Amino acid sequence: MAGRDTLIKEIRAHVAEKLEELDGVVALRRTAEGTAPHLFQQGDDLAQLALEPRYPLSTTISMLQKRFPEARFGIVARGCDARALVEMAKRRQVDAERLYLLGVACTAEEAEECHCADPAPDPEQWPQAEVIGTPVEGAPPNPIVAEYEEMPLEERREFWQAQFLKCIKCYGCRNICPECFCEACALEDPAWVEPGVLAPPFPMYHLIRAMHMAARCVGCRQCELVCPAHIPLTVLYDLIRRDVGELLDYVPGADVTVAPPLSLTLEEGPLRGKLE
């Protein structure tokens, strides 16, 4: 694709320019052996900078910022990476002041593939940011969500029971998730998830994770992409994101100035209006 080629050349040029003032830029690096996240620094071969396949680069930024508390890094971020960073910044996992966001607008095809409503970073959320490429309209939601909503309650239960039965409990959904950074994880607590049982007893494992994704999940799809059992996890998290939007008026990843509702106490909480 000619458009994509021009875009990636433009990104490489911007990264080269930014490397003169930053300590490094996190992006994908493609070599003869494969493609993975990388910290590009001055002197590195930027012809190796790639945009595919997607990895949670926000997690890499968080780790690097914690290890090097004085350093200033850049990130080549798609819309989902930027939304993930917004939620991480609110929970002190990244420091927005020390971050340069080099945003990339996804193509219409990419947005459609991910059923992504928000396929470009919002530069307004960041002290230092730019967006390369022309932002496209968001794509419609995954049609499976609508199909699922037509199902009666019992059928829904059977649907998820069949899906969760496929789980091999690799913890990949949690490991790849940019919003899963708790030091102690309920999924490893024998009081919540019985150890040594496959598939994990229905429905605790997946519903704990689903509840923890409320007001956090930004719909990056990484969990679904790495799932060896092909469980349609984003259908579950899409529904939770919708509920959080309706009940709490909160869109994860949208606005860095809005505090996450489930981190507030009930006295000052946004549920009050809904409950009264």
Place this chain on the structure above:
Amino acid sequence: MEYKNILTTCVYCGCGCGLYFEVLDGEIVGVLPDKEHPISRGSLCIKGWNAASFVNHPDRLKTPLIRRGDGADRGRFEEATWDEALSLIAGRLTDIRDEAGPGSLGFLTSAKCTNEENYLLQKFARAVIKTNNVDHCARL
């Protein structure tokens, strides 16, 4: 300051899933699945996801161990060099074959090895020791 990913193959079983070790300033800090791997296609099982944890584990064996010692100390493991260990193995295999014949020896291969390594072991059993006693760890 250096962060990079090193491509490797999971050693836990015969599937050979592709994974990256995340390396921060020379230290392995994590695992990422290889999304372009023709077999695992970006997925791993729980063992692959934890493949980084044994590399620097204090219990990891870094040299061969030889059982030595006498009396109450009998059977105690002692650290040895590869030359010592391989010489001991070669010597004992030769002695056993000469005393009791090639049929007294057997060789177990492993799903964790590459095809080439498994080929080499059966070749060694058949051509050098001259036994067909070759089997696979899955039948242990």
